[in-house]
Each structure stands twice: as C-alpha cells, then as structure tokens.
Amino acid sequence: xxxxxxxxxxRAFVPELTLICAGLMVMxxxxxxxxxxxxxxxxxxxxxxxxxxxxxxxxxIAPQNAFFGMFVLDGYSNFFKLIFYLNIxxxxxxxxxxxxxxxxxxxxxxxxxxxxxSGMMIMASAADLIILYLGLExxxxxxxxxxxxxxKQPRSNxxxxxxxxxxxxxxxxxxxxxxxxxxxxxxxxxxxxxxxxHMTNIAGNPIMYLGLIFILVAFGFKIALAPFHMxxxxxxxxxxxxxxxxxxxxxxxxxxxxxxxVLFDAFGAMQVQWTTVLIPLALLTIAVGSITALSQTNIKRxxxxxxxxxxxxxxxxxxxxxxxxxxxxxxxxxxxxFMNIGAFSIVIMLRREGFQGENIEDYMGLxxxxxxxxxxxxxxxxxxxxxxxxxxxxxxxxxxMETINAGYTYLxxxxxxxxxxxxxxxxxxxxxxxxxxxxxEVVLSNSPSMTIALAVTGVMVLVLGIFPSFLLNLVxxxxxx
Amino acid sequence: xxxxxxxxLSWTVFLPLIGVLVLLFMxxxxxxxxxxxxxxxxxxxVALPLLTNFDKSTHLMQFVEKSDWIPSWGINYFIxxxxxxxxxxxxxALLSILCVLVSxxxxxxxxxxxxxxILAMETGMLGVFVSLDFLLFYVFWEAMLIPMxxxxxxxGGQNRVYASIxxxxxxxxxxxxxxxxxxxxxxxxxxTLDILALSQIVYPLKMQYWxxxxxxxxxxxxxxxxxxxxxxPDAHTEAPTAGSVILAGVLIKMGAYxxxxxxxxxxxxxxxxxxxxxxxxxxxxxxxxxxxxxAQKDFKRLIAYSSVSHMGYVTLGLFTMNTQGVEGGILQxxxxxxxxxxxxxxxxIIYERTHTRVIADYGGFAKIVPWYxxxxxxxTFASVGLPGTNGFIGEFLIILGAFKANKIxxxxxxxxxxxxxxxxxxxxxxxxxQDPNPEYEAxxxxxIVDINLREIITLVPLFILVFWIGFYPNTFLEYMHxxxxxxxxxxxxxxxxGQENLIAKFISEIx
Numbered sequence: 001x002x003x004x005x006x007x008x009x010x011r012a013f014v015p016e017l018t019l020i021c022a023g024l025m026v027m028x029x030x031x032x033x034x035x036x037x038x039x040x041x042x043x044x045x046x047x048x049x050x051x052x053x054x055x056x057x058x059x060x061i062a063p064q065n066a067f068f069g070m071f072v073l074d075g076y077s078n079f080f081k082l083i084f085y086l087n088i089x090x091x092x093x094x095x096x097x098x099x100x101x102x103x104x105x106x107x108x109x110x111x112x113x114x115x116x117x118s119g120m121m122i123m124a125s126a127a128d129l130i131i132l133y134l135g136l137e138x139x140x141x142x143x144x145x146x147x148x149x150x151x152k153q154p155r156s157n158x159x160x161x162x163x164x165x166x167x168x169x170x171x172x173x174x175x176x177x178x179x180x181x182x183x184x185x186x187x188x189x190x191x192x193x194x195x196x197x198h199m200t201n202i203a204g205n206p207i208m209y210l211g212l213i214f215i216l217v218a219f220g221f222k223i224a225l226a227p228f229h230m231x232x233x234x235x236x237x238x239x240x241x242x243x244x245x246x247x248x249x250x251x252x253x254x255x256x257x258x259x260x261x262v263l264f265d266a267f268g269a270m271q272v273q274w275t276t277v278l279i280p281l282a283l284l285t286i287a288v289g290s291i292t293a294l295s296q297t298n299i300k301r302x303x304x305x306x307x308x309x310x311x312x313x314x315x316x317x318x319x320x321x322x323x324x325x326x327x328x329x330x331x332x333x334x335x336x337x338f339m340n341i342g343a344f345s346i347v348i349m350l351r352r353e354g355f356q357g358e359n360i361e362d363y364m365g366l367x368x369x370x371x372x373x374x375x376x377x378x379x380x381x382x383x384x385x386x387x388x389x390x391x392x393x394x395x396x397x398x399x400x401m402e403t404i405n406a407g408y409t410y411l412x413x414x415x416x417x418x419x420x421x422x423x424x425x426x427x428x429x430x431x432x433x434x435x436x437x438x439x440x441e442v443v444l445s446n447s448p449s450m451t452i453a454l455a456v457t458g459v460m461v462l463v464l465g466i467f468p469s470f471l472l473n474l475v476x477x478x479x480x481x
Numbered sequence: 482x483x484x485x486x487x488x489x490l491s492w493t494v495f496l497p498l499i500g501v502l503v504l505l506f507m508x509x510x511x512x513x514x515x516x517x518x519x520x521x522x523x524x525x526x527v528a529l530p531l532l533t534n535f536d537k538s539t540h541l542m543q544f545v546e547k548s549d550w551i552p553s554w555g556i557n558y559f560i561x562x563x564x565x566x567x568x569x570x571x572x573x574a575l576l577s578i579l580c581v582l583v584s585x586x587x588x589x590x591x592x593x594x595x596x597x598x599i600l601a602m603e604t605g606m607l608g609v610f611v612s613l614d615f616l617l618f619y620v621f622w623e624a625m626l627i628p629m630x631x632x633x634x635x636x637g638g639q640n641r642v643y644a645s646i647x648x649x650x651x652x653x654x655x656x657x658x659x660x661x662x663x664x665x666x667x668x669x670x671x672x673t674l675d676i677l678a679l680s681q682i683v684y685p686l687k688m689q690y691w692x693x694x695x696x697x698x699x700x701x702x703x704x705x706x707x708x709x710x711x712x713x714p715d716a717h718t719e720a721p722t723a724g725s726v727i728l729a730g731v732l733i734k735m736g737a738y739x740x741x742x743x744x745x746x747x748x749x750x751x752x753x754x755x756x757x758x759x760x761x762x763x764x765x766x767x768x769x770x771x772x773x774x775x776a777q778k779d780f781k782r783l784i785a786y787s788s789v790s791h792m793g794y795v796t797l798g799l800f801t802m803n804t805q806g807v808e809g810g811i812l813q814x815x816x817x818x819x820x821x822x823x824x825x826x827x828x829x830i831i832y833e834r835t836h837t838r839v840i841a842d843y844g845g846f847a848k849i850v851p852w853y854x855x856x857x858x859x860x861t862f863a864s865v866g867l868p869g870t871n872g873f874i875g876e877f878l879i880i881l882g883a884f885k886a887n888k889i890x891x892x893x894x895x896x897x898x899x900x901x902x903x904x905x906x907x908x909x910x911x912x913x914x915q916d917p918n919p920e921y922e923a924x925x926x927x928x929i930v931d932i933n934l935r936e937i938i939t940l941v942p943l944f945i946l947v948f949w950i951g952f953y954p955n956t957f958l959e960y961m962h963x964x965x966x967x968x969x970x971x972x973x974x975x976x977x978x979g980q981e982n983l984i985a986k987f988i989s990e991i992x
Contacts, residue, residue, distance in 0.1 A: 368591070371591075387653075388619070388623045405664075409665065423649065423650060427630075431646065434631060435642050469551050
C-alpha cells in the first residue's frame with residue numbers, strides 16, 4: 001500500500017488526463033483564435049485522442065485497479081466512457097452555429113464541456129466514494145457554469161442558480177451518506193464497504209440504511225428522479241439548448257454509472273433495502289415524467305419531463321438487482337444518447353436570429369418546408385416513445401424483459417401503460433409537423449457539423465432498432481465480461 | 482422447408498421497402514406514382530410462385546427462412562407461411578396495388594411521402610403474416626402504426642388528427658400489454674420466441690388465463706371487438722380512400738389472425754375458457770354494429786360500422802372452434818377484405834366527384850352514374866351475403882359452425898344477416914334511387930361523370946374474386962384445410978383435456 005503512485009496508476013488515468021489537457025489547451029487557444037469553430041474542432045480532436053487512449057487501455061488486463069484500488073478500469077467504466085465521448089462530440093457538433101446565434105461563442109464553453117466530461121469519466125471509474133465525489137463535483141461545477149452561459153438572459157441565470165443550489169444540496173446529502181457509511185464500515189472503498197457489511201452483518205442496520213438513502217437521494221438529484229426532479233424542467237429550459245442536450249445525457253449517464261457501481265459493488269448485500277426504496281421512486285418518476293409532459297407547450301420543458309420519465313425506465317433495470325438488468329440499463333442509456341441528442345439537434349436548428357423556436361407551435365407544418373428534418377424528428381419522437389423499428393423500442397424491450405425476468409411483472413405492466421400515455425406528447429410533435437399548416441415560414445439554421453450530428457444520430461437510431469445485436473454484444477461483453 | 486431456390490418470402494416482404502428507399506430520391510409526382518405502382522405490382526408477381534409451389538397437404542410451415550437476428554437473446558429472423566397466412570399475403574399485395582391506383586388523382590399533397598407510407602405499410606402487413614418469431618411479429622405489428630398514423634393524420638378528412646391519435650393510442654396500449662405477455666412466454670418457453678416451439682408447450686392454467694387477456698387486449702382492439710371498437714368508425718371515416726381500404730382490407734384482419742396464430746394454439750385451455758364470453762361479444766358486435774348502421778348519415782361511416790358487424794362474424798366463426806366455423810371465419814376475413822375494400826374504393830371514387838359523404842346529399846345516382854350504380858349493387862349483394870357472391874359462402878360456413886356450437890348463438894347470428902340486408906338495401910335506395918339531386922345532374926351545378934377506365938381496372942380484380950369465391954370457394958378453401966384441421970386438433974388436445982370441468986378448475990386456480 002505504501003509503494004506510492006506508480007506509472008501504472010497514471011497510465012490508467014491517461015484518458016482523463018488527455019481530456020483535461022485538451023481542455024486547458026482550448027482555453028489557451030481561445031486567447032488567440034478568433035473563429036471559435038476551430039476550438040470545437042480542437043475539442044473533438046482531444047476527445048478522440050482520449051477515446052483512443054481508452055481503446056488502447058482496453059487491451060490491458062482488465063479490470064485494472066489503480067491508485068490503491070480507488071480507480072478502476074473495467075468494461076463497465078469503459079462503456080460509460082464511450083457514452084460520454086459520444087455525448088460530448090455530438091454536443092460540440094451541434095453547438096458551433098447555435099452559439100453564434102446566441103452570441104455566446106466563448107472558448108470556455110468547449111473547455112467546460114471537456115472538464116465536465118472528465119468529471120463523468122472519473123465517476124464511471126470511481127471505486128471509492130471520495131473519488132466518486134471528486135468526479136461528481138468536477139462535473140457538477142462545470143455544468144453549473146454552462147447552464148448560466150448566456151449571462152444576459154435572466155432565465156439562463158435562473159437555471160444556473162437553481163441548478164447550483166439544488167446541486168449543492170444534493171452534494172450535502174451525498175457527503176452525509178458517505179460519512180454515515182464510513183462511520184459504520186470504516187472505509188470509503190466500495191469493495192471494503194461490501195466486505196464490512198458482509199463481515200459484521202450490518203445489512204439490516206438502520207444507520208446503514210440511512211446512509212444508503214442519503215446516497216440514493218444524491219444520485220436521484222443527478223439523474224432527475226421524482227421527487228428530486230424539480231430542477232430539471234427549469235434548468236433544461238433556461239440553459240442554452242446545446243447545454244441542455246449535453247446535460248440530459250451526460251450527468252444522467254454518469255449518475256447511473258455510479259449508482260450501478262455503488263449499489264452492486266458496495267451495497268450488494270442490502271439489495272432488499274434499496275429495491276424497496278427504488279421501486280416507488282421509479283414508478284413515481286415514470287408517472288410524473290409522462291403525465292406532466294402532456295401539458296407542456298415549450299419543447300425544451302417537454303423533453304425535460306420526457307427525460308425524467310426515461311430515467312424511470314432506466315431505473316427498472318437497476319431495480320432487478322441482476323447484472324443482466326444493469327446491462328439493459330446501460331444499453332438503454334446508449335440508445336437514449338442518440339435519440340435524445342438527435343431530438344435536441346432539431347430543436348437547436350429551429351433557433352435562428354430573432355426567433356426562439358421553442359414552442360411546440362413553431363413546429364407547425366415543418367414537414368412541408370423541411371421534409372428531411374421533420375422525418376428525422378419523427379424518427380426521434382417514435383424512438384423516444386419506443387415504437388419499432390427504432391432503437392428506442394429495443395432499449396425499452398430489453399429493460400422490460402429483464403424486469404419481468406426478475407419477477408417484477410407488475411412493474412413492467414405499469415411501465416408499459418405509462419409508455420402508452422407518454423406516446424401522446426411525442427405524437428403531438430409529429431401532429432404539429434405533419435398535420436397542421438405552417439403559420440409562417442420556418443428557416444432552419446443548418447451547418448455542416450450539425451448535419452454530421454443529425455446523420456449519426458438518425459442512422460444509429462434506425463440501425464440499432466433493426467440490428468440491435470451489435471450494440472447488445474458490445475454492452476454484454478463489456479459488463480458481463 | 483422451401484421448395485424454391487431463392488428466399489421468396491423475404492423478397493416479397495422487403496420489395497416494397499426497397500421501393501421506399503427508391504422514392505426517397507424522387508421528386509416528380511407522376512414518376513413517383515408509376516414507381517410505386519411498379520413496386521406493388523412486382524411484389525404481387527414475386528409472390529405468385531407461392532401459390533403454385535404451395536403444398537396443400539401439410540399443415541407445416543412452408544418457404545421457411547431462418548437466420549440469426551439477435552443471437553444474444555436467442556431471437557431469429559424466422560419467417561414462413563402455412564395455409565392460414567398464404568391467402569392474406571395475396572390479399573395484402575392485391576389491395577396495395579389498388580390503393581396506388583385509386584389515389585392516382587386524389588392525392589396531390591406530399592405525393593412522395595404518401596406513397597412511401599403506402600409501401601412501408603405493405604412491408605409491415607406482409608411481415609406480420611409471415612413472421613414466425615414473436616419479436617419479429619411484434620416489430621412489424623407496431624412499425625405499421627407509424628405509416629398508418631400518418632396516412633390518416635396527413636391525408637385524411639376533416640377530423641383526421643383526432644382519428645389518427647385515437648387509432649394510434651388504442652392500438653398501442655393493447656400492443657404494449659401483449660408485449661408483456663410475449664416476454665412472459667419468452668422466459669417460460671426457455672428464452673425463445675419461436676412461435677412454433679412456443680405452441681408446443683403446455684402452460685399452467687393461471688398463466689394461460691393472464692396471457693390470453695394480454696393478447697386479447699392487442700387483438701381485440703385490432704379486430705375490433707365490441708367494447709373497444711370505437712376507434713374504427715373514426716379512423717375508417719377520416720382516412721383517405723387508400724387508408725380506409727388498407728384498414729378495412731388488411732389491418733383489422735390482423736387481430737383475428739393473431740387469435741388464430743397465437744391465442745388458440747398456444748393457450749388452448751384459456752381459449753376454451755373464454756370461448757363463451759367471446760361468442761357473446763361477437764354476437765353483440767354483429768347485432769349492435771348492424772343496428773348502428775341504420776342511424777348513420779355518413780356514407781363512409783355506415784360502411785365503417787358495417788365492418789364492426791362483419792368482423793363480429795369472423796370472431797364468431799373462429800371461436801366456434803369447429804372446422805366450418807374456423808374456415809368460414811378465415812374465408813370471411815378475405816371476403817370482407819375484398820368487399821369492404823371495394824366498397825371504400827367506390828366511396829372514394831364518388832367522393833372525389835361530389836366532395837360529400839352525407840347520404841342525404843345523394844339520390845337518384847342510378848340515373849346520373851349508371852355504371853357506378855351497377856358495380857355498387859353487386860357489392861351490396863355481396864355484403865348482404867346473396868348466394869353466388871363470396872359473402873354468402875363465408876357467412877354460411879360461419880353460421881353452420883355457430884349452429885354446431887350453440888343453437889341460440891346460431892339463431893342470433895342469422896338475425897345479423899337480416900339486419901345487414903336492411904341497412905345495405907336502404908343505403909342503396911337512398912343513394913341510387915329516390916329523386917336525383919339536381920346539383921349533380923348533367924345540367925346541374927356540379928355535373929359528375931361516370932366511372933372511368935382506371936377506376937374500372939381498379940375494381941375489376943375484386944369483382945372477379947367476389948364471384949370466384951362465390952361460385953367456387955374450394956380454390957381458396959383447399960389451401961387452408963390442412964392447417965385448420967391441425968389448429969383445431971391443437972386447441973382440442975391439451976394436458977387438461979381429460980378433466981371434466983375445465984371452467985371450475987380455472988376458477989379454483991385463479992381465485
């Protein structure tokens with residue numbers, strides 16, 4: 001233990017280091033580069049370099065423990081890192097033009113995205129509650145700033161402030177939970193916690209239970225589970241849309257990454273306890289998300305509630321308490337990344353100089369003037385509903401399948417009923433695009449990088465819906481080994 | 482088993498989808514129409530060898546193709562047809578061609594998208610009938626909702642948005658409950674969704690009961706059976722002609738097909754348990770549907786409600802569970818597809834000229850459009866079930882089966898035919914006789930022309946079938962004999978067959 005940090009340890013950390021260095025470089029370049037689009041390119045290049053490092057490391061003996069077992073490199077964390085990479089690359093692609101329109105082309109924007117992403121990566125690799133907290137704060141602080149990027153707009157300020165306060169609260173909860181756990185088990189290392197629970201047989205201890213609940217509450221904030229979802233609609237609406245796209249995927253995926261690892265690795269013995277807490281939370285989340293979204297008129301708010309509902313479906317996979325269930329959640333997250341960022345891309349395209357384009361009514365008759373963009377939005381909407389042959393169906397199918405396999409058939413029935421209810425508000429967008437006449441002319445702000453993002457998300461949503469095997473094999477081999 | 486050297490079923494199913502991709506790159510409206518027509522025709526002719534190479538002596542699946550699809554879940558791309566599904570392939574292929582023809586002049590808005598939707602629908606419908614893997618079936622079954630939703634919602638009538646959302650949500654909620662049932666089957670059957678393998682397993686009674694209800698939710702909505710039929714009149718009425726033809730001709734047959742393919746062979750005990758209630762619901766649908774027809778003021782809506790009544794016969798026939806009833810039910814599905822399909826085509830033809838569907842606006846049309854009137858009377862007779870037309874054969878077989886099952890049910894079913902004659906003849910009288918509406922006469926405000934050559938070409942294949950089935954139904958029935966016999970033996974053979982009181986056992990198991 002006292003050998004000190006070795007080169008091996010640092011090597012495991014290379015992807016995060018690469019990304020952080022690239023982020024710093026973007027900040028420096030910001031001083032000299034006038035055209036901010038170049039910064040996005042540099043950012044993407046940095047992300048790709050980091051991705052390459054992850055890919056290279058994957059070849060080494062896995063799982064690898066580094067920094068005295070605080071940092072772990074396994075298929076699980078690598079798969080999550082893949083989600084984060086895709087998330088940031090797609091976000092950068094859809095940001096360039098949008099930021100110009102919003103007159104918020106700051107170089108820091110790209111750097112902050114990269115810092116937030118490295119925070120998420122640390123979370124995914126954390127095998128110790130302290131490291132987990134570190135990653136979580138790095139991610140959270142970066143996103144607070146990103147949410148308030150448009151500093152002259154009151155609603156952006158409101159978003160940042162609200163996110164910050166509630167985020168700070170949730171951090172408090174997390175620390176409280178960590179200290180209670182530490183007090184009971186004498187360790188912050190996940191494996192050691194599991195061992196302590198097992199050895200001293202304190203799974204039923206109320207203080208342990210309290211610690212667990214505090215930790216779950218903190219994670220619930222990050223993944224926007226009801227009733228801790230209150231910040232989501234306001235923040236999603238107020239933040240710049242590209243940041244909303246980033247936030248609706250990244251922190252949520254990171255939240256699930258740590259939730260899965262902490263619950264399975266550290267609190268595995270307390271499965272009875274955490275399922276009792278999570279089942280009502282999941283049902284409430286699905287219900288609140290699906291029902292509240294019905295009455296939204298702002299598409300960003302609607303997508304916010306939709307993402308709340310999706311968090312509920314993803315939670316079902318964790319509730320099963322099986323590794324297969326966890327796999328289905330991770331699979332869903334990957335699919336969700338594509339369809340959600342795809343949907344936000346179209347939302348961003350509607351924004352142009354002097355036109356917000358955030359009302360659902362702005363989509364009226366879009367299919368007449370822009371058949372391709374509407375067709376893509378249609379695909380994303382049906383995918384979010386979970387209608388085949390889109391990827392959204394395969395994601396939902398897998399989760400529901402594992403839920404039933406674990407014996408929670410009633411949960412599956414409730415989930416599908418709410419899924420049918422949620423179809424209504426997704427359909428509404430399609431109705432506005434295809435079945436109403438246009439009010440006035442709609443001009444879409446397109447750009448080459450946007451086209452790339454849309455092509456990737458659109459193709460992936462369809463391909464993964466028809467041939468889900470590729471992704472399934474990847475997820476299963478990553479997690480099941 | 483596939484006696485042909487190439488994968489004929491895959492070609493048939495996915496040819497229209499290739500058409501969708503081709504249309505993606507086309508702009509000229511007329512070129513799009515021709516391309517779509519060629520693709521639907523090609524699909525029909527590619528499918529033709531199925532008829533000639535079909536082995537009528539076996540109930541086994543034919544032209545089977547099987548390959549890995551999602552190996553980690555043990556799910557295959559598994560397709561094939563038997564005597565029950567083969568006829569539906571041709572019904573679908575034929576009606577798709579006619580849909581393109583009938584929309585030739587009436588669709589001018591977003592022509593490309595319209596034809597893409599029609600072709601996508603065709604692939605979805607064909608896929609449903611050939612799938613032998615439950616997940617594959619489900620994917621086709623649900624994927625079809627998207628183009629249909631658009632067909633109704635974009636090119637439909639006045640109230641189209643309401644109708645399309647209602648259609649979508651009704652079907653979706655039923656299907657999702659079925660999905661839960663499918664997954665339960667998957668785990669009980671040892672992680673497979675192979676329909677043939679799943680039909681071999683004997684499921685516990687309690688599970689059968691719940692699975693039957695889950696499947697019933699999906700299939701009954703689609704048929705539609707009595708309490709959940711309310712989406713149908715809206716959807717059929719508001720849809721464009723092509724949409725109505727597809728809905729009435731093929732889509733609602735899928736529910737009944739689902740009963741035949743899944744509920745009956747997989748859940749025989751539950752089928753027997755629910756036989757009584759379903760027969761009663763069918764009778765209600767027959768009589769209630771017919772009575773509502775008398776009150777309709779809208780031409781299209783009347784035909785839509787008559788579908789509720791006619792589909793009541795179909796479910797009645799299927800759930801009598803004897804050879805006559807089931808064969809009659811299947812034949813009646815084909816018949817209804819032909820008759821109501823043709824009926825909606827004819828409504829579309831006249832609507833294009835008059836722009837009204839209100840029956841009271843018509844009158845004396847026998848004088849104004851005599852050819853049209855002539856065609857329509859044949860359809861009226863077929864719908865009523867006059868001997869010599871296909872309607873007679875189907876309904877006769879069903880009523881025969883019903884009498885065999887239960888005399889009272891048989892008598893009640895027969896009253897439906899009388900009511901049917903009542904509303905159809907009254908409709909004919911209101912539209913074609915009476916005093917002519919001066920607005921539409923040759924000297925009137927909107928003089929209308931009689932049926933033209935394209936429209937006659939559209940209708941003729943269906944009229945040939947009306948008489949063919951009417952005079953010599955054996956051409957069609959002989960395809961299904963072996964499969965139907967096998968199905969009935971599957972329903973009758975169960976582990977619990979020896980037990981006297983299935984219902985009592987059911988109740989004690991469940992409650």
